[in-house]
Amino acid sequence: MKKIVLSVAALFLASGIGAAGAADLPAKAAPAPVPEVYDFTGFYAGGGIGYVYENYDGSFVNPPPGSWNIIQDTAIAFAKVGAQYQFSSNIVLGVEGQLSSILGDNGGSDCNPPALCAAGGNMTGNFVNNILSAGARGGFVWGRWMPYVTGGFAETRVDNFLNLPNGQYETARTSHEGYYIGSGFDWMAMPHVLLTIEYRHYEFNSQNATPVNAFTNVAVPADAWTIKPRADQVTVGLAWLFNWAGPVVAKY
Numbered sequence: 001m002k003k004i005v006l007s008v009a010a011l012f013l014a015s016g017i018g019a020a021g022a023a024d025l026p027a028k029a030a031p032a033p034v035p036e037v038y039d040f041t042g043f044y045a046g047g048g049i050g051y052v053y054e055n056y057d058g059s060f061v062n063p064p065p066g067s068w069n070i071i072q073d074t075a076i077a078f079a080k081v082g083a084q085y086q087f088s089s090n091i092v093l094g095v096e097g098q099l100s101s102i103l104g105d106n107g108g109s110d111c112n113p114p115a116l117c118a119a120g121g122n123m124t125g126n127f128v129n130n131i132l133s134a135g136a137r138g139g140f141v142w143g144r145w146m147p148y149v150t151g152g153f154a155e156t157r158v159d160n161f162l163n164l165p166n167g168q169y170e171t172a173r174t175s176h177e178g179y180y181i182g183s184g185f186d187w188m189a190m191p192h193v194l195l196t197i198e199y200r201h202y203e204f205n206s207q208n209a210t211p212v213n214a215f216t217n218v219a220v221p222a223d224a225w226t227i228k229p230r231a232d233q234v235t236v237g238l239a240w241l242f243n244w245a246g247p248v249v250a251k252y
Contacts, residue, residue: 038188040139040146041086042244046194047079048237052100054107054229056125058160061208061224068111068123074104078235082137090141096150100131100233128157128173131202131231133180144188151181154202158229162211170220172209174227179203186239194239202231 052074059067078101084094108124135152155177162170184198206228212219 038141038144039086039243040084040092040141040186040188040194040241043081043083043242044194044239045079045081045242046196046237046239047077048196048235050076050078050100050233050235050237052076052102052231052233054127054231056107056158056160056230057228058123058125059226061226062222066111068109070107070109070123070125072104072107072126074102076103076233076235077101078237080237080239084137086141092139092141092146092148093136094138095134095136096152097134098132100133100235102127102129102131122163123160124163125158125160125227127229127231128159131156133200133202135180139186146186146188147183148185149181149183150198150200151179154178154180154204156202156204156229156231158207158227160209160211160225160227162223162225168213168215170211170223171214172211172225174207174209176204176207176227176229178205188241192241192243194241195236196239197236198234200233200235202229202233204229 054070054072054074056070057067058070059065078098080096080098082094082096084092086092105126107126108122111123131154133152133154135150137148137150139146139148155175157173157175159171159173164170180200180202182198182200184196187195189195206226208224208226210219210221210224
């Protein structure tokens with residue numbers, strides 16, 4: 001009986017010492033959280049809406065000298081596709097094509113001097129259907145955000161009308177090539193989904209046009225004119241990102 005009591009006492013003493021020693025050991029540190037990592041590499045496609053401010057400078061080719069300026073602002077819709085690659089330095093380089101569709105009507109302007117258009121006459125014009133562009137862009141990833149700059153080639157067509165006081169009008173369509181520059185940012189709202197806000201300025205070349213009387217279908221070389229269009233647009237849209245290696249949202 002004495003041996004049993006001594007054995008129990010020894011076990012109790014040993015367990016107390018063990019517990020006290022364990023309490024003195026430092027707690028194991030929790031692993032440090034790893035910051036979220038977002039990967040913008042891949043193909044993307046999307047679209048959206050926006051606003052465009054159009055500006056046309058025009059002048060008659062033949063004397064007497066005369067000019068006009070047409071200003072118009074309207075809504076647009078656009079679709080785009082592109083591909084980009086994010087480097088380990090978080091720099092992103094890519095290429096993109098976009099089609100912007102003009103949704104508004106003609107803008108108008110009086111001639112300068114007014115006598116060039118005859119009493120009651122004026123000039124009107126508008127971009128025809130769309131602006132087509134293709135270019136490059138470069139950005140820097142900062143968390144979910146990627147601010148970027150962009151630029152490249154652009155093409156559009158313009159309809160101009162010389163409205164005559166007798167109710168007839170002369171019209172000509174010109175094609176213009178040029179360039180665009182701009183900036184914006186992408187925000188990765190969720191894996192694969194990008195929200196984009198962008199500003200662009202378009203600058204197109206000048207083109208001469210010989211108008212045709214819309215009622216007689218006869219060209220009027222004496223009224224030939226030169227047109228130079230420009231445009232500024234702001235757009236907001238969504239795009240779906242097809243990551244090449246799958247989205248990298250976070251690493252642990």
